[in-house]
Amino acid sequence: AQKVTQAQTEISVVEKEDVTLDCVYETRDTTYYLFWYKQPPSGELVFLIRRNSFDEQNEISGRYSWNFQKSTSSFNFTITASQVVDSAVYFCALSEAGSSTGNQFYFGTGTSLTVIP
Amino acid sequence: DAGITQSPRHKVTETGTPVTLRCHQTENHRYMYWYRQDPGHGLRLIHYSYGVKDTDKGEVSDGYSVSRSKTEDFLLTLESATSSQTSVYFCAISEQQGVGNQPQHFGDGTRLSIL
Numbered sequence: 001a002q003k004v005t006q007a008q009t010e011i012s013v014v015e016k017e018d019v020t021l022d023c024v025y026e027t028r029d030t031t032y033y034l035f036w037y038k039q040p041p042s043g044e045l046v047f048l049i050r051r052n053s054f055d056e057q058n059e060i061s062g063r064y065s066w067n068f069q070k071s072t073s074s075f076n077f078t079i080t081a082s083q084v085v086d087s088a089v090y091f092c093a094l095s096e097a098g099s100s101t102g103n104q105f106y107f108g109t110g111t112s113l114t115v116i117p
Numbered sequence: 118d119a120g121i122t123q124s125p126r127h128k129v130t131e132t133g134t135p136v137t138l139r140c141h142q143t144e145n146h147r148y149m150y151w152y153r154q155d156p157g158h159g160l161r162l163i164h165y166s167y168g169v170k171d172t173d174k175g176e177v178s179d180g181y182s183v184s185r186s187k188t189e190d191f192l193l194t195l196e197s198a199t200s201s202q203t204s205v206y207f208c209a210i211s212e213q214q215g216v217g218n219q220p221q222h223f224g225d226g227t228r229l230s231i232l
Contacts, residue, residue, distance in 0.1 A: 006159075033218040035220055037223075043205075043225065043226055044223065044225050044226070045160075045207065045209075045223040047220045047221075047222060050218075050219075050220050091159060091160065095218040097218075103148070103211065103218040103219075104162060104165070104175065105150075105160075105162070105221055107152075107159040107160040107161070108159055109157060109158060109159040110159050
């Protein structure tokens with residue numbers, strides 16, 4: 001079973017609209033970490049945020065905000081007043097409690113966001 | 118930007134030939150990873166390393182082997198390339214486990230085409 005599900009394959013919005021990217025995860029661990037990455041058309045993967053399972057506070061960074069809800073196993077990402085530069089594929093990832101052998105990441109299949117000028 | 122260099126950046130080769138991809142880091146991070154990215158699958162872990170000569174399999178390890186003889190280098194080898202291994206390959210690194218699982222930082226990727 002998928003540990004991370006990003007049900008939205010592609011989203012298109014008009015510039016300045018708000019958009020929310022959904023991420024649902026599955027784990028039996030009580031300690032885990034959630035991440036979001038951005039992959040612009042140039043192809044590199046850019047780390048955006050890390051959140052641990054004990055911190056359910058929402059986080060805002062400029063136009064970006066993240067809503068973590070353990071009750072629904074979701075870690076959604078909202079872009080406010082979207083811009084063309086936000087066009088990218090966004091990946092959500094889960095990492096369960098680390099061991100000395102490394103922390104495996106489980107990635108969702110990504111959501112491709114297109115912001116139309 | 119994390120100091121991660123993947124080489125080559127692009128490669129075209131024929132079925133049945135051996136291929137080696139290299140990941141070099143200048144961050145002295147303990148953990149290194151190889152992923153492949155395919156449409157509809159996101160990123161899938163092939164192998165990872167938790168130290169020199171310490172490696173383990175990931176989700177899609179069949180047909181791949183790895184080696185890590187130095188902290189800074191992690192090699193991915195396709196012993197006999199098949200067309201199903203056509204993909205974009207990413208190397209990632211992460212720091213020693215400290216306060217929780219650290220983010221992985223990625224190289225720029227290698228686009229591999231097997232004809």
